[in-house]
Amino acid sequence: MSFKDEYVLGHSQQFDITGREEKTEDLNLVINPLANSGNITGTVTSGGSPVAGATIKVYDINNNPIEHTISGGNGQYTITNLPAGAYQVLATKDGYLLPTSTPVTIQSNKSTTVNLVIQPDPNANLSAVFGIIRDNNTLLPIENAIVDLYSTVQGQPPTFIGIAPTNANGQYLFTELATGNYYVSASKLGYQPKDSAPISVGTKDYVLSDVNLTADPQSNTGTVSGFIKSQTSGQPIPNAVVALYSISGGVETVIALTKTSSSGRYLFGSLNPGTYRVKATLQDQVV
Structure with missing residues (x-):
């Protein structure tokens, strides 16, 4: 009982x-x-x-x-x-x-x-490679960086294995990797691409490989573009003169000139961080 x-x-x-x-x-x-x-x-x-x-x-x-x-x-x-x-x-x-x-x-x-x-x-028994991509200056993680994984064999060109974007914490992860030698290559617009040091992966191995990217002063630039139109008719104005001014301490300085296309469009590229203003006019020759 x-x-x-x-x-x-x-x-x-x-x-x-x-x-x-x-x-x-x-x-x-x-x-x-x-x-x-x-x-x-x-x-x-x-x-x-x-x-x-x-x-x-x-x-x-x-x-x-x-x-x-x-x-x-x-x-x-x-x-x-x-x-x-x-x-x-x-x-x-x-x-x-x-x-x-x-x-x-x-x-x-x-x-x-x-x-x-x-x-x-x-x-x-397969392995993994993981790490964080950071800004070399601030050491903050870089989101949406592209990380490519390559395997290497001495005397042969690298073999592309896969690609992974970084998350909000700058983290990436590659899994199910066989024993061998690898490296990762990290890149993002505005930064200079960089390869990691060689990575040796063993059996059931989890290898950390962080990479710090340096800002590229040439690619870390912006653009400004737009259309020049007639306020009266709303039609685009071709061959209008467009001036780009840099503003510093309240002083405006012309740093570039261009003309609009047949559709009235203009474009300035390779602009460094700063404050700007665009001005436009149409000048005709007087005989």
Whole structure:
């Protein structure tokens, strides 16, 4: 015969009896949440052999994590005191693929057997290269930099492996790399491209390779363009003279002149950071 506590064991506050006293101690018992609980037990195997040290995880039907345990030397596991209801259970271990979850229904005061099978990861021994791309001046991470990965073999040209953009933290990641020698090349508009130092990758190796990019003064420039039109007719004015002024200390200085195209468009390029103004007119020769 087995027993279960329908309520959590209640207790009173400490009290003293010093003589002929009539003490009253009422208790309000709380229902035991585990009174209607059950257990999950089973074995984790792979290829018919037990897997020790696997993590067994239980989720509710909404994928909220509930409990976990580790399989023993014979692959067996037990998770106790799960309230009756529907759950999902799965197992994983480093070097194995994560399987889909197995649905299970826990019954009150019963043990449910759930045997789990996991498969070896064929890429478990492959490696990764990761790092951060930063601004060489500020050392702040550079978002959306382009990182190219190349493998190298002595006496042969580099082989392109893949490309990855950096995230908001300047991070990139290349995975499932075989043993060998590599390097990464980082670039972004406004910066001079740069290659990393040689990267030697071993078996199941995770190698850090950061790269700092230097701003390119020639490419770190802007442009200004637009259309010159007649205010009266709204039509574009071809061959209008457009002057670009640099403004410093309130003083305007002409630094470039151009003329509009047949569509009235103008364009100034290679502008360094600064303050500017554009002025335009149309000049006709007077005979």
